[in-house]
Amino acid sequence: MAEPALSSTESTSRLAWVTGASRGIGYAVARALAADGWVVAVSARNAADLETLARECGELKGEVRPYPLDITDAFAVSRTFAAIEADLGNVGLAILNAGTHEPVDGRSFAIAPFRRLMEVNYMGAVNCLAPVVEHFVARGTGRIAVVASLAGYRGLPTASAYGASKAALINMCEALHPELDAVGVILSVVTPGFVRTQLTDKNSFPMPFLINADTAARRIVRGLKDDRFEITFPRRFAFLMKLFRVLPYRIFFAFTRRIRPMLPKIGGGTPTSRSNLS
């Protein structure tokens, strides 16, 4: 049986823009789209890795075209988006996937990682949304997927900076969805669990329900084939995280206190007990 079309934008454009495509999930998504016949403009800072991806996709049905970019530079993002459309035509699908992670220990609190992660994960996506939304709204069509994380659903140990940036993305997408939907632009938020990439190589604790980047890419591309707002996987981990969202803090913290001993020790001192706070 033939695969269903990639949502309502398929009839208007088979040109996709994928950010964070030099490795990991973005790389696998770009390959999967090119295998499906899409022309894929790919962005990340590392131009050489993007060229490698383009070469590796040379035999596929579609085509990959590199557009190196640092998404924290809003002017460069606008210029790059304009260059993609001038070279290749109207973008129909934007997958805003670029992001990074820095585990932090709240006991040695520092401002810098919070600023860095908001700048890349949140403001980077906002910088990309600016030209995408402007053009898609003007045309009354287009499909956007913003890659957040299940870590944005609830605050988890060592992920206070990362989780906050992803929670901000989820909230922003929830707010934007009906507004864009009213003018024919479909917005989805992607919330993966643990995926084995360079990003999760920084985690030295056991990662439940870990999947590889090709599986994640398949789930994303499959999720884009219908017009669902939320594309989340793996299903069992997503269910658990959603359950955590509705649990009272007393039960939720009983769980996060239990996983704390599995986490790496960063810095000295022992965690503050509840008794010495009173």
Ligand SMILES: NC(=O)c1ccc[n+]([C@@H]2O[C@H](COP(=O)([O-])OP(=O)(O)OC[C@H]3O[C@@H](n4cnc5c(N)ncnc54)[C@H](OP(=O)(O)O)[C@@H]3O)[C@@H](O)[C@H]2O)c1
């Ligand atoms: N892996 C997971 O378990 C997991 C789970 C949930 C959500 N996610 C999210 O999925 C996305 C991809 O993660 P991943 O695991 O594939 O990570 P990854 O392997 O570290 O890849 C991150 C990608 O983002 C690009 N990037 C980082 N900073 C950038 C910047 N300032 N400008 C442009 N590109 C930038 C990187 O390329 P350059 O370094 O070349 O710029 C790279 O292509 C991220 O948003 C991440 O938060 C990952």
